[in-house]
Amino acid sequence: MSSSTLQAPAKPKDAAIKLVDCDIHPTVRSLKDLHPYMSARWREHLDTFGQRFRQAFVASTAFPKATPQLARRDAWPEDGSPPGSDLAMMQRQHLDANGIDRGMLFPLFPRALDERNIECAHAVCRAINDWQVAEWIEPEPRLKGTITVMAEDADGAVAEIERCAKLKGFAQVALVTRPIEPLGRKRYWRIYEAAVHHGFPLGLHNSGNNGHAVTAGGSPSFYFEEHQAVSMSLHAMATSFILEGVPERLPELKIVVVEGGFAWAAPLAWRMDGLFDRFRSEVPHLKMKPSEYLRRNFWWTTQPMEEPEKPEQLRQTLDWMGWDRIVFASDYPHWDSDDPRHAFKIRMSEAEKRGIFAGNAEAIYGERLA
Amino acid sequence: MGHIAATGLIDCDIHPAVPGMKALLPYFDVHWQEVIDARGVDGLDLAYYPPNAPVSARPDWRVPGRKAGSTLADMQAQALDAFGISRGILNCLYGGPAMYSADLGAAICCATNAWVAAEWLDQDDRLRASIVIPVQNTELAVDEIERWAPDRRFVQILLLGAHESLLGQREHWPIYKAAEKHGLPIAIHAGSAMRHAPTANGWPSTLYEDHVSFAQTFQSQLLSLIAEGVFTKFPALRVVLLESGISWLPSFFWRGTKMWRGMRKEIPWVDASPAAIVRDRVRFSLQTWDLPPDPAQLDQLLEQIGGDDNFLFSTYYPHWRFDGDDPSRGLRPALLGKAMRETPLATYPRLKETV
Amino acid sequence: MSAAVMTRHVVAKVGEIPEKGSKLVKVKGRPIALFHVDGEYFAISNTCPHAGGSLCHGKLIGLIRSSEPGVYERTRPFEMLQCPWHGWEFDIRTGQSYCDPDSIKARSYAVTVKDGAELAEGPFVAETFPVSIEDQYVLIEMK
Numbered sequence: 001m002s003s004s005t006l007q008a009p010a011k012p013k014d015a016a017i018k019l020v021d022c023d024i025h026p027t028v029r030s031l032k033d034l035h036p037y038m039s040a041r042w043r044e045h046l047d048t049f050g051q052r053f054r055q056a057f058v059a060s061t062a063f064p065k066a067t068p069q070l071a072r073r074d075a076w077p078e079d080g081s082p083p084g085s086d087l088a089m090m091q092r093q094h095l096d097a098n099g100i101d102r103g104m105l106f107p108l109f110p111r112a113l114d115e116r117n118i119e120c121a122h123a124v125c126r127a128i129n130d131w132q133v134a135e136w137i138e139p140e141p142r143l144k145g146t147i148t149v150m151a152e153d154a155d156g157a158v159a160e161i162e163r164c165a166k167l168k169g170f171a172q173v174a175l176v177t178r179p180i181e182p183l184g185r186k187r188y189w190r191i192y193e194a195a196v197h198h199g200f201p202l203g204l205h206n207s208g209n210n211g212h213a214v215t216a217g218g219s220p221s222f223y224f225e226e227h228q229a230v231s232m233s234l235h236a237m238a239t240s241f242i243l244e245g246v247p248e249r250l251p252e253l254k255i256v257v258v259e260g261g262f263a264w265a266a267p268l269a270w271r272m273d274g275l276f277d278r279f280r281s282e283v284p285h286l287k288m289k290p291s292e293y294l295r296r297n298f299w300w301t302t303q304p305m306e307e308p309e310k311p312e313q314l315r316q317t318l319d320w321m322g323w324d325r326i327v328f329a330s331d332y333p334h335w336d337s338d339d340p341r342h343a344f345k346i347r348m349s350e351a352e353k354r355g356i357f358a359g360n361a362e363a364i365y366g367e368r369l370a
Numbered sequence: 371m372g373h374i375a376a377t378g379l380i381d382c383d384i385h386p387a388v389p390g391m392k393a394l395l396p397y398f399d400v401h402w403q404e405v406i407d408a409r410g411v412d413g414l415d416l417a418y419y420p421p422n423a424p425v426s427a428r429p430d431w432r433v434p435g436r437k438a439g440s441t442l443a444d445m446q447a448q449a450l451d452a453f454g455i456s457r458g459i460l461n462c463l464y465g466g467p468a469m470y471s472a473d474l475g476a477a478i479c480c481a482t483n484a485w486v487a488a489e490w491l492d493q494d495d496r497l498r499a500s501i502v503i504p505v506q507n508t509e510l511a512v513d514e515i516e517r518w519a520p521d522r523r524f525v526q527i528l529l530l531g532a533h534e535s536l537l538g539q540r541e542h543w544p545i546y547k548a549a550e551k552h553g554l555p556i557a558i559h560a561g562s563a564m565r566h567a568p569t570a571n572g573w574p575s576t577l578y579e580d581h582v583s584f585a586q587t588f589q590s591q592l593l594s595l596i597a598e599g600v601f602t603k604f605p606a607l608r609v610v611l612l613e614s615g616i617s618w619l620p621s622f623f624w625r626g627t628k629m630w631r632g633m634r635k636e637i638p639w640v641d642a643s644p645a646a647i648v649r650d651r652v653r654f655s656l657q658t659w660d661l662p663p664d665p666a667q668l669d670q671l672l673e674q675i676g677g678d679d680n681f682l683f684s685t686y687y688p689h690w691r692f693d694g695d696d697p698s699r700g701l702r703p704a705l706l707g708k709a710m711r712e713t714p715l716a717t718y719p720r721l722k723e724t725v
Numbered sequence: 726m727s728a729a730v731m732t733r734h735v736v737a738k739v740g741e742i743p744e745k746g747s748k749l750v751k752v753k754g755r756p757i758a759l760f761h762v763d764g765e766y767f768a769i770s771n772t773c774p775h776a777g778g779s780l781c782h783g784k785l786i787g788l789i790r791s792s793e794p795g796v797y798e799r800t801r802p803f804e805m806l807q808c809p810w811h812g813w814e815f816d817i818r819t820g821q822s823y824c825d826p827d828s829i830k831a832r833s834y835a836v837t838v839k840d841g842a843e844l845a846e847g848p849f850v851a852e853t854f855p856v857s858i859e860d861q862y863v864l865i866e867m868k
């Protein structure tokens with residue numbers, strides 16, 4: 001046995017990954033970046049008609065965001081291309097600088113999840129998935145992919161999951177969180193069955209415009225409101241999954257709620273449980289209290305970080321929901337992203353840190369993070 | 371009877387049930403009487419509280435042959451006398467504010483208010499009521515406020531939690547101007563005119579889901595009132611949330627304040643954090659149905675919400691929000707002490723005139 | 726306790742930072758964001774007190790206030806700094822945050838502009854900065 005072997009013992013496996021970022025947004029410089037991954041039919045279609053959503057503007061989201069491209073102002077590459085479009089910059093500014101061992105890609109732009117033309121949506125989803133593999137995952141093995149599928153046509157979505165399951169580097173399945181019907185509804189179940197079958201968690205990042213007002217009381221005026229309403233749509237999403245019985249039917253299904261904060265998790269559980277006795281006869285398919293499904297099948301990402309008035313209230317919130325339910329996410333390079341070094345304003349034990357920054361993500365994604 | 375008897379309890383949310391249009395008919399003018407008869411206009415209970423759904427009435431308050439809470443005698447025996455209520459505020463949930471025709475909606479609201487005055491307020495002087503208004507048309511809504519505001523037994527204005535447009539939006543402001551002028555708080559009650567899907571994600575399958583997700587609708591309405599500047603423009607206006615639950619407040623405060631710090635330049639008339647504004651200007655009806663069962667967690671939650679003077683004790687009669695004969699069960703005395711009398715009196719200036 | 730000695734540090738040449746531009750400088754090892762607005766210079770600690778955003782990448786905007794919903798009153802053009810991350814606003818003259826001026830602030834530093842000729846009379850710390858008597862320079866004062 002040589003002395004060098006003694007000095008450098010193999011790292012125990014569980015210490016290999018120290019920091020997992022469960023939400024990183026890569027983007028294209030322009031739609032043309034997807035051309036190599038699309039047929040001529042869809043290239044021409046997109047060049048001519050562009051993408052079509054349930055909203056007024058050709059090239060803006062319905063509510064102008066806080067910053068151009070939703071981005072941190074320091075995340076623009078020197079050549080002016082969009083933040084998140086330059087792998088070298090992402091490596092330098094984020095992966096290397098923050099010591100990210102694994103990063104989950106969440107392509108949000110271009111949007112394909114809620115494109116109105118179903119075949120076009122599938123074509124763009126396929127292109128985004130292949131583009132992730134070729135331009136991000138292969139050159140940078142720290143990054144893991146998200147299979148983006150268009151949920152309104154479950155057949156097409158399932159076919160895309162099957163296709164991508166054969167490729168390397170994907171860790172989860174994403175669909176739009178504001179679909180035409182709430183995600184617990186039966187028309188989407190086949191997608192979840194396919195995800196479970198292939199061992200993929202669902203990564204559900206707030207996204208999409210289904211044409212419904214973003215609040216039950218109508219559309220707000222301000223981004224200040226809309227941004228929060230979109231976050232709250234994730235509360236309704238979790239409710240729909242549970243009360244429609246999705247985790248009852250698919251106990252193995254893992255749902256990671258991304259970019260919705262987490263302080264609402266325990267209060268949502270209390271509210272659902274508090275009403276359970278009144279509505280039990282309406283949901284005879286539920287065999288457990290709603291909170292038990294929430295506790296068993298759901299996880300939350302940390303971003304946007306909760307900022308209570310007193311730091312110890314953050315600990316209370318985490319105690320209520322369970323420290324094993326929460327995984328770190330930066331949301332790089334978006335304006336409301338969190339820095340892993342500054343996000344937590346409380347002292348945490350080594351075990352708590354280990355869980356939030358890596359262990360819990362490993363429990364969710366298992367081998368797919370390797 | 372529970373320990374709240376003989377405290378001068380004020381119950382801030384009681385629901386008299388309209389038996390049907392037939393009962394309201396005498397309170398319409400002849401034109402509308404003819405229309406209602408000729409077209410068979412009826413069945414306007416709101417879909418959030420179907421009469422037979424468990425949440426709509428406690429089993430022991432159901433009387434065969436009539437809707438729960440539809441007679442004064444039932445209400446007296448089951449709630450007013452049973453709980454020793456010294457003042458009870460009636461919030462009548464019926465279809466007027468949800469009708470698409472603003473004219474018909476206004477007529478139904480007017481008849482509802484007249485029915486409440488004649489058949490409830492005139493019959494039991496413990497009772498007070500909210501004015502229901504046709505939000506569909508601001509001018510008609512203000513007319514309705516002006517019609518009833520001189521009757522000091524009407525102590526607030528009632529809105530549903532979801533109408534055509536968010537309640538902060540400026541088309542509604544004449545309503546708030548009238549409310550402020552007459553010292554009438556604005557109450558927002560769970561329930562919807564169903565102009566939009568009940569969630570941002572579309573239409574859920576179950577009533578259960580509608581009720582769970584209404585927490586988001588209340589939050590959206592508060593954000594609208596804050597962001598549009600209602601609290602800035604009408605400094606004396608108070609807002610009351612009814613059957614909203616309260617456990618969502620801390621996460622709402624934290625997120626709202628975080629967003630305000632980043633985006634306040636979009637709404638520069640908002641010069642305090644959403645948490646500070648809500649604590650100062652909004653009151654919440656109180657029951658235990660959405661609270662954590664663990665008392666230690668409940669203490670932490672209430673501490674996070676901050677302040678014991680934001681709550682208005684309510685039975686929600688005849689809605690099934692608690693069991694047994696002590697509606698205050700599970701709430702700590704310090705909180706209840708204020709919620710049962712002091713905070714209602716501070717919230718409703720008109721209650722003080724007659725207590 | 727005796728006050729630490731105040732030292733002046735040459736950190737930029739006048740003309741080097743464009744109007745409404747910024748420069749990240751280091752004084753005594755501390756990163757400082759230096760801004761130029763209409764001939765005046767302002768220096769605040771580069772690390773956002775919220776969560777560490779690099780303030781020299783922020784955007785200079787006016788102070789937006791309102792006396793009435795729907796009315797936007799803009800004063801003090803380009804004297805508020807919007808953090809490049811979560812958008813909190815800081816007064817570049819004082820470093821105070823808009824939303825919580827008493828408890829959340831970026832440290833601000835006194836800045837002076839001097840002729841190169843004056844500087845020749847010293848004392849100042851130029852660190853790695855070459856100074857010529859024909860030019861004017863921006864100095865940060867630090868204890």
Ligand code: FES
Pocket residue numbers: 773774775776777778808809810811812813
């Ligand atoms: S880091 Fe500057 S506002 Fe958050």
